[in-house]
Each structure stands twice: as C-alpha cells, then as structure tokens.
Amino acid sequence: MRLLVSDLTHRYDDLTVLDGIDLTLAEGEILAVIGPSGCGKSTLLGIAGGIVAPTSGSIRVEGEVPDGCLNPITFIFQDFALLPWRTVEDNIALVLEHHKLSAAERRERVDSGLRRMGLSEFRNALPKQLSGGMRQRVGIARALAVRPAMLLLDEPLSALDAQTRELLMDDFLELWRREKTTALYVTHNLDEALRLADRVCVLSRRPGRIRELVTIEVPRERRQEPSAQAHLAEVRGRLWHLMKAEAQMADREIARA
Amino acid sequence: MTLARLTRRALIATAGAAFAAGTLMSAALAQPLEKATVGALALSSSGPIFIAKAKGYFEKEGLDVDVKMFTSAQQVPVAVASGDVDFGVTGLTAGFYNLASKGAVTIIAAQSRDEPGFPLSAYMATNAAYDAGLKTPADLKGKRIAITTVGSTFHYMIGLLAHKHGFTVKDVTMVPLQDVPKMVAAFKGGQVDAIIAPSTVSRQLASDGAGKILGWVGDETPWQLGALFTAPKTMKDRRPLVEKFVRAYKTALAEYHAAFNGKDASGALVKGPGYDELLGIIADATKQKPEIVAAGLPYVDPQARLLVDDVVNQVKFWQSEGQVDKSLDPKSVMDLSVAGE
Amino acid sequence: MPDSLNPTVTPTASTAGQPVRFRGGGFTVKRHPWAALGAFAVLIGLWEGASRLGLASPLFLPPPSAVAHALAGMVTDGSLWLNLKASLARIAVGWVMGTAGGMLVGFAMGIFSTARAVGVPLVSAFFPIPKIALLPLFILWFGIGEPSKFATIGFGVFFPTVIATYSAIDQVPRNLIRMAQSFGLPWGSILRSIVLPGALPGILAGFRITASIALILVVAAEMIGAEYGIGAFVLMAGNLMQTDTLLAGVLVLSLLGLAIGTVLSQLERRLLNWR
Numbered sequence: 001m002r003l004l005v006s007d008l009t010h011r012y013d014d015l016t017v018l019d020g021i022d023l024t025l026a027e028g029e030i031l032a033v034i035g036p037s038g039c040g041k042s043t044l045l046g047i048a049g050g051i052v053a054p055t056s057g058s059i060r061v062e063g064e065v066p067d068g069c070l071n072p073i074t075f076i077f078q079d080f081a082l083l084p085w086r087t088v089e090d091n092i093a094l095v096l097e098h099h100k101l102s103a104a105e106r107r108e109r110v111d112s113g114l115r116r117m118g119l120s121e122f123r124n125a126l127p128k129q130l131s132g133g134m135r136q137r138v139g140i141a142r143a144l145a146v147r148p149a150m151l152l153l154d155e156p157l158s159a160l161d162a163q164t165r166e167l168l169m170d171d172f173l174e175l176w177r178r179e180k181t182t183a184l185y186v187t188h189n190l191d192e193a194l195r196l197a198d199r200v201c202v203l204s205r206r207p208g209r210i211r212e213l214v215t216i217e218v219p220r221e222r223r224q225e226p227s228a229q230a231h232l233a234e235v236r237g238r239l240w241h242l243m244k245a246e247a248q249m250a251d252r253e254i255a256r257a
Numbered sequence: 258m259t260l261a262r263l264t265r266r267a268l269i270a271t272a273g274a275a276f277a278a279g280t281l282m283s284a285a286l287a288q289p290l291e292k293a294t295v296g297a298l299a300l301s302s303s304g305p306i307f308i309a310k311a312k313g314y315f316e317k318e319g320l321d322v323d324v325k326m327f328t329s330a331q332q333v334p335v336a337v338a339s340g341d342v343d344f345g346v347t348g349l350t351a352g353f354y355n356l357a358s359k360g361a362v363t364i365i366a367a368q369s370r371d372e373p374g375f376p377l378s379a380y381m382a383t384n385a386a387y388d389a390g391l392k393t394p395a396d397l398k399g400k401r402i403a404i405t406t407v408g409s410t411f412h413y414m415i416g417l418l419a420h421k422h423g424f425t426v427k428d429v430t431m432v433p434l435q436d437v438p439k440m441v442a443a444f445k446g447g448q449v450d451a452i453i454a455p456s457t458v459s460r461q462l463a464s465d466g467a468g469k470i471l472g473w474v475g476d477e478t479p480w481q482l483g484a485l486f487t488a489p490k491t492m493k494d495r496r497p498l499v500e501k502f503v504r505a506y507k508t509a510l511a512e513y514h515a516a517f518n519g520k521d522a523s524g525a526l527v528k529g530p531g532y533d534e535l536l537g538i539i540a541d542a543t544k545q546k547p548e549i550v551a552a553g554l555p556y557v558d559p560q561a562r563l564l565v566d567d568v569v570n571q572v573k574f575w576q577s578e579g580q581v582d583k584s585l586d587p588k589s590v591m592d593l594s595v596a597g598e
Numbered sequence: 599m600p601d602s603l604n605p606t607v608t609p610t611a612s613t614a615g616q617p618v619r620f621r622g623g624g625f626t627v628k629r630h631p632w633a634a635l636g637a638f639a640v641l642i643g644l645w646e647g648a649s650r651l652g653l654a655s656p657l658f659l660p661p662p663s664a665v666a667h668a669l670a671g672m673v674t675d676g677s678l679w680l681n682l683k684a685s686l687a688r689i690a691v692g693w694v695m696g697t698a699g700g701m702l703v704g705f706a707m708g709i710f711s712t713a714r715a716v717g718v719p720l721v722s723a724f725f726p727i728p729k730i731a732l733l734p735l736f737i738l739w740f741g742i743g744e745p746s747k748f749a750t751i752g753f754g755v756f757f758p759t760v761i762a763t764y765s766a767i768d769q770v771p772r773n774l775i776r777m778a779q780s781f782g783l784p785w786g787s788i789l790r791s792i793v794l795p796g797a798l799p800g801i802l803a804g805f806r807i808t809a810s811i812a813l814i815l816v817v818a819a820e821m822i823g824a825e826y827g828i829g830a831f832v833l834m835a836g837n838l839m840q841t842d843t844l845l846a847g848v849l850v851l852s853l854l855g856l857a858i859g860t861v862l863s864q865l866e867r868r869l870l871n872w873r
C-alpha cells in the first residue's frame with residue numbers, strides 16, 4: 001500500500017504544527033521521520049491513520065491490501081496502549097472482536113501473533129507482569145493480528161532501555177524480512193532510523209516542514225557488514241548535523257516562550 | 258405592628274423602672290446575688306419562668322437566674338442531668354422518667370396542665386377520614402395516628418384517650434415521624450387518618466381546609482403536661498437555692514394564673530390583672546406575636562400543685578408500654594417537699 | 599561523628615579501618631496486625647474500668663458490659679434480626695436505585711459533552727441539599743411507607759455516584775480510546791471494553807463513599823414512621839434516653855459499616871487485580 005501526502009497543513013487552534021508537507025511512501029517502503037520534539041511527528045501519524053483531521057491538504061492511500069487484512073492502516077504506540085485489565089491474549093483478541101471471523105480463525109490469528117513474538121508462554125499474563133519489551137511485543141502481535149497493509153509506528157522503542165531496544169529492532173527487521181509492509185516510523189533515535197529505514201525524512205522545528213529526505217543506499221540486510229559502515233557514517237553525520245541545528249533552535253524557542 | 262411593639266416595650270420599661278427602685282434597695286442590703294440557671298423551651302408553657310425573670314422575682318430572692326433556651330423537650334432534662342443547668346421546665350415524656358429512674362432528675366413542682374377550656378393540643382382528622390366516619394375523638398380506635406416519637410407526650414395522650422374510651426394503644430397504629438413538620442406532611446398527604454397537633458398548627462391546618470379539629474385533649478383527658486424539675490443532688494446539697502427558686506416561681510405562677518386562667522360564669526376565659534404586660538413578656542421571650550401567644554396559653558395551678566395521681570399513672574403507662582423500667586417506683590420521680598402538696 | 603574520624607583514635611589490630619555506621623531504617627510502613635485489636639481492647643478495658651470505679655456515670659457513658667448486655671438482649675428477643683433485616687432491605691434497595699440512576703447519568707455526563715454541560719451545574723446545585731431537610735417533601739411525594747425511605751437513601755447515593763462516575767470516565771486513559779479507534783472498534787465496543795472497565799476503579803471508590811452515605815441516611819430514612827430498623831431503634835433509644843440501648847444500636851450500625859467495607863475491599867481485590 002502506498003501513502004500520498006500532499007500540501008498537508010495542520011493547526012491546533014492558533015498553533016501551526018505541520019506546514020506544507022508533501023510526501024510519498026512507496027509500496028513496502030519504510031520511511032523514518034525524525035525531528036525535534038513538538039514538531040508535529042505524532043500529529044502527522046495521527047493524520048495518516050485517520051484519527052486526527054487535517055486542517056488542509058490531502059492524505060490518501062492506494063494499492064493492494066494483503067489477504068485477510070482487517071485494518072489496513074495500523075498503529076504501534078510508544079506507550080504500548082495495552083488494556084491493563086486484559087491478559088496478553090485478550091489484548092490481542094480485542095482488535096478482532098468486532099470482525100466476523102470463525103472461532104478457529106480468531107484463535108489462529110491470536111496464536112500466530114503470540115508465537116511470532118515469542119509470547120506463547122505469557123498468553124495469560126497481565127500487562128503489569130511483563131517487562132517493557134514484552135509489552136511492546138504484545139503491541140506488535142496485536143498489530144500483526146489484523147494483517148495490516150501499512151504500519152504507523154510512533155516512537156515504538158522510546159520507552160525501552162538500550163538493550164531491549166536492540167532486541168526489538170531485530171524483531172522489526174525479522175518482521176520486515178517476511179512481510180514487505182509499508183511503514184512510517186517516527187523516532188528521535190538515529191540508530192533506529194539507520195538500522196530500519198529505507199529513507200529518512202528530517203522535519204524542521206515547529207511548524208514542521210520537510211528539511212530533507214535522505215535515502216540510505218545500503219539495503220537493510222547488509223547494514224551490519226563492514227563495507228556499509230562508511231556510507232552509514234556519512235548519512236549519520238548529515239542527519240545529525242541537520243537535527244542538531246533544529247533541536248538547538250527549538251530549545252531556544254522553548255526557553256524564550 | 259411596630260406601634261404595638263413600641264407600646265409594649267414602653268410598658269415593660271416603665272414596669273421595669275418601677276421595680277428597679279425596690280429591687281435596688283433590697284439588693285444593696287443583701288449579699289451578692291446567687292447564680293442559678295434554668296433550661297426552658299421558647300413556648301408559652303414556660304411563661305411563669307419568663308415572668309419571674311422579667312419582673313425580678315428571682316432577684317428579690319437573691320438569685321441571678323439565667324434562662325437557657327433549648328429547642329427540644331428532650332434536651333432539657335438531659336441538661337439538668339449533666340449539670341449544665343440547675344433547673345428545667347418542660348413536658349413529661351418516657352425519656353424523662355428513664356432519666357428519673359437513673360436518679361438524674363426529680364420533679365419538684367408542677368408546670369402546665371391540659372385542662373378543660375384550654376385548647377393546647379387538638380385531635381385532628383383528615384378530610385377523607387372525617388368523611389369516612391372519624392367524627393369524634395372516640396372514633397380514633399383502629400385509626401393511623403401520626404405522633405412525634407414513641408415515648409412522647411402525644412403517645413401518652415393517645416394512651417389516655419384509649420383508656421377513657423375503653424380501648425388500648427394497641428388498637429391504633431401510631432406512626433412516629435420525629436417532628437411536627439413531618440407529621441403535618443404525612444397528614445396533608447393523607448398518609449395517616451389523624452394527628453394530635455399543637456393549637457397553632459391545628460388551627461392553621463383547619464383554616465387551610467386540610468382537616469377537621471375533632472376536639473381538644475384538655476377537654477377530653479386533663480393531665481399533668483409539664484413540671485419543674487432539678488437534679489436530686491441539687492435538692493440535697495443546695496436546698497436553700499431550691500427553696501428560693503420555687504418561691505419566686507410560685508409568685509410568677511400565681512400572677513400568670515390570675516392574668517390568663519380566669520373564667521367568667523359562662524366558662525369563657527377573661528383577661529385578668531396585668532394581662533397585657535405579662536403577655537408582652539411571654540411574647541418577647543418566645544419571639545412570637547402576642548395574638549399567637551394569647552391563643553395557646555396553657556393552664557397552670559396557682560400553687561404549683563402537681564397532679565400526683567396523673568404522674569403515677571404516666572409512669573405506670575410507660576412501664577406497661579415497656580418504655581420505662583418496671584422496677585421504678587412511680588412515687589420516687591418526685592420530691593414535693595419544697596413546693597408542698 | 600567527628601570523634602570517630604579523629605586520627606588520634608588508633609584502630610585495633612583486628613579491624614582495619616572503621617565500620618560503616620548504619621543510617622537507614624525508619625520511615626517505612628510495617629504491618630502490625632494485632633496493634634489495632636490491642637488498642638481496642640485497652641480502650642474498652644479502660645472504659646469498663648472507669649465505669650466500675652464510678653468515674654463515669656452509667657447514664658452518660660454506659661460501660662461496655664451494659665452495651666453488650668443490651669446487644670445480647672436484642673439477639674435473644676430477636677429484635678436485632680428484625681431491625682437489621684428492615685434496614686438492610688432499605689439500604690439495599692435505596693442504594694441500588696441511587697447507584698443505577700447515578701451511573702446512568704454519570705455515564706451520560708462522562709461521554710456526552712452536552713449532558714455534562716447540563717448536568718454539572720444541576721448536580722452542584724442539588725448535591726449539597728441535606729436530604730433530612732427534604733423529608734417532609736418526600737413524605738408528600740412518596741408517602742410514609744417504604745418508597746420514601748428508598749427515596750431518601752437513593753437521593754443521597756445518586757449525586758455522589760454521578761460525580762464519581764463521570765470523574766472516573768475522565769480518568770480513563772485517552773490513549774486507550776485512541777488505540778481502539780485506530781483499530782476501528784465501534785462506539786459500543788469502546789464503551790464496553792475500554793470506558794467501562796477503565797472507569798471501574800473510580801466507580802468502586804465511589805461505592806465506598808455511597809455505602810457509608812446509605813448507612814448514615816438509613817437513620818434519617820427511618821425517621822419517617824418506621825416500625826423496625828436499626829435507625830428507628832437508635833432514634834427510639836435516644837428519645838427514651840436509654841443510652842446503653844442507644845450505643846448497642848450504634849455498635850450494630852458501625853459493625854454493619856465494617857462488614858460492607860470488607861465486602862467492598864474483597865470486590866475491589868477481585869475486580870481490580872490488574873492494578
């Protein structure tokens with residue numbers, strides 16, 4: 001599924017958050033969006049997912065959806081958004097409840113999600129009993145259960161510690177190796193962008209405008225190899241340079257306000 | 258209204274000045290005044306106390322009496338029992354006798370009585386009950402009657418009525434509603450067939466057309482409504498104080514009786530000496546209009562004589578109702594050695 | 599402290615250097631399960647002793663033994679059960695009516711902003727009215743039978759339930775609702791699967807308050823011509839100045855409160871084990 005954003009502007013009352021965003025996501029592409037906090041990244045995802053109405057501009061999707069897709073555009077949240085009163089499996093089953101599915105299919109979708117994220121033995125656990133990493137795995141399993149055509153990830157690893165983050169990045173790589181699901185991946189962490197994304201979109205401080213779109217030339221599977229390191233280092237340098245300037249100015253504006 | 262008040266004030270002031278001369282002279286000779294407190298309700302039945310205070314009868318006895326006002330009859334004997342006040346005047350209830358049985362209070366003189374020709378409490382029927390045949394107090398047998406509480410004066414009045422007409426309180430359904438406003442609400446709402454209500458309330462209800470007055474408790478069953486009482490300990494340890502207090506009280510009582518309780522040959526009430534002055538004193542103390550006070554002035558015995566037989570009967574009644582301990586000797590609730598029989 | 603650091607103090611051969619002095623401890627909550635019971639026992643003992651020694655008049659402070667005797671009398675003559683049954687029925691019906699109505703209105707106010715705009719000022723205006731002041735009106739509206747007693751308790755329970763319910767709905771994390779919307783859950787499912795369970799802690803906390811209110815109001819309700827009931831019993835004992843009986847009735851009321859509180863704690867533990 002492709003995503004087409006054109007001349008998108010968003011205001012909360014008087015506060016302009018996004019200004020003239022033009023963006024296209026190709027089928028199966030993973031686009032990382034980075035930018036200082038408050039520049040409108042979450043708002044952009046919300047608009048893309050249809051839960052925030054944009055002030056002006058258009059946002060459209062086109063293309064095929066996979067077999068058995070129940071919710072083409074699906075979120076993975078920074079705070080996991082699990083229902084604390086439901087067990088792991090019931091949290092996943094929640095998003096299937098309003099669909100007409102056979103009991104067997106329902107069960108198969110929940111089970112395969114649990115199996116793929118290594119959660120089978122925790123199916124009856126409550127979220128409070130799980131580590132942060134495990135909770136996000138539940139969030140991912142829940143997203144997979146609806147067989148999405150496009151994933152919208154809002155800083156999915158920000159709430160986790162460094163090691164867990166590494167482990168989950170591997171999980172994402174494995175996921176995208178098996179399914180070429182288009183994804184918009186919001187982060188403020190350059191490592192995540194460099195490991196997972198095909199392209200990186202740098203937003204300016206608020207109001208968010210596209211500063212630059214950087215393509216990472218090395219395919220995802222080969223980025224651990226020594227030969228890739230020179231290019232990655234160069235991209236990192238460019239991205240850091242852009243981000244640093246914006247972040248510094250954003251900080252000053254906050255201090256002045 | 259304002260004019261009436263003004264003249265009344267002026268009157269009291271003149272009277273006060275007249276007495277002041279005499280009082281000052283005796284006070285100058287006498288010891289400093291002995292302090293005492295009496296608990297009362299802001300009702301005309303407490304009138305003799307207000308008169309004794311306003312006309313300086315307590316001072317003449319060398320007493321500086323402070324009248325403490327209470328809002329419910331139940332509080333007064335409790336205040337006497339706890340020593341917050343030295344004396345009390347109110348209606349007699351089962352709760353009073355329970356305090357007496359624990360040695361906390363004792364009756365020392367009479368207060369007001371329900372007496373023929375003195376409309377204090379009325380039997381009232383709702384219009385529906387009246388139309389259905391409830392025409393006289395005797396018809397109350399088998400009816401639903403709102404009262405304030407179990408053990409109240411209203412409860413006893415029903416007992417007296419039942420006894421007179423050959424039935425018992427078991428033959429009526431008493432509905433305890435705690436206070437008069439709730440009784441009136443239940444009466445107006447047709448939830449009960451009848452109530453026994455104070456004169457002001459019953460006259461209002463009758464003039465509103467909410468029900469019919471069937472008769473007055475005083476005409477039907479005269480009884481000893483209230484008493485002056487103190488703690489047995491006060492009686493024992495401070496007998497001179499009690500003697501002085503009762504003397505002043507009796508002076509006021511006689512004056513009250515002469516002014517308000519006189520009747521002509523036809524049995525109609527006539528104004529006695531000092532009528533307006535005393536009415537003004539009571540109206541001031543109760544914060545009521547004189548007309549209202551005048552309509553509900555109870556009968557008092559000029560010598561403060563207690564209807565001893567009725568008090569004994571009250572105790573026996575409460576004992577038979579299970580509200581007062583059977584072991585209480587009815588004679589033990591009173592000590593009339595100061596007031597005299 | 600400076601002393602122990604004083605260089606002239608020579609360390610003994612066996613201990614090189616100085617032991618670190620323990621400075622932690624305290625400021626933590628430890629469980630003393632028997633302390634409360636002990637305190638009760640001591641208090642009751644002192645009270646009984648004071649009465650026996652004649653320090654407290656039995657009229658003003660009946661000794662625990664007299665209260666126990668009055669209570670035992672209520673048990674043996676069956677009046678305890680008779681009164682308790684009457685009060686429990688009133689509390690149960692009144693509380694359920696007030697709670698059902700309150701939750702309905704509370705949910706409407708929690709979910710629909712128009713309902714809230716209308717409801718908040720109304721609730722603020724009616725909540726503080728002392729229900730006892732309304733008893734004469736309740737008698738006119740509902741009579742002096744059971745309905746007016748249910749109404750007294752129901753009205754008392756209704757307003758706090760409304761407030762507890764809509765505040766509880768405000769406490770439901772918005773991110774969970776957004777999540778549900780992003781997965782396309784229909785409105786009814788969001789209400790049932792997210793708003794209701796999410797508001798449950800606040801609603802249960804409200805139950806605790808309304809249960810106490812119901813207990814307080816049963817006494818007021820039984821001012822309206824009640825033949826039986828713990829409230830009626832206490833009122834009568836008060837009117838008759840039977841202080842030992844009065845305290846026995848009060849004891850029954852507070853034990854009832856304790857029992858209801860325990861049931862609610864169990865309920866919370868069961869329903870909110872996810873917290």
Ligand SMILES: Nc1ncnc2c1ncn2[C@@H]1O[C@H](COP(=O)(O)OP(=O)(O)O)[C@@H](O)[C@H]1O
Binds near residue numbers: 015037038039041206
């Ligand atoms: N619902 C809202 N109403 C008003 N302002 C909002 C709302 N959501 C976000 N904002 C403001 O819009 C700006 C962008 O928010 P957001 O999209 O969350 O930024 P980011 O995810 O990049 O940190 C922030 O300044 C934020 O305070």
Ligand SMILES: [Mg+2]
Binds near residue numbers: 041
């Ligand atoms: Mg954000």
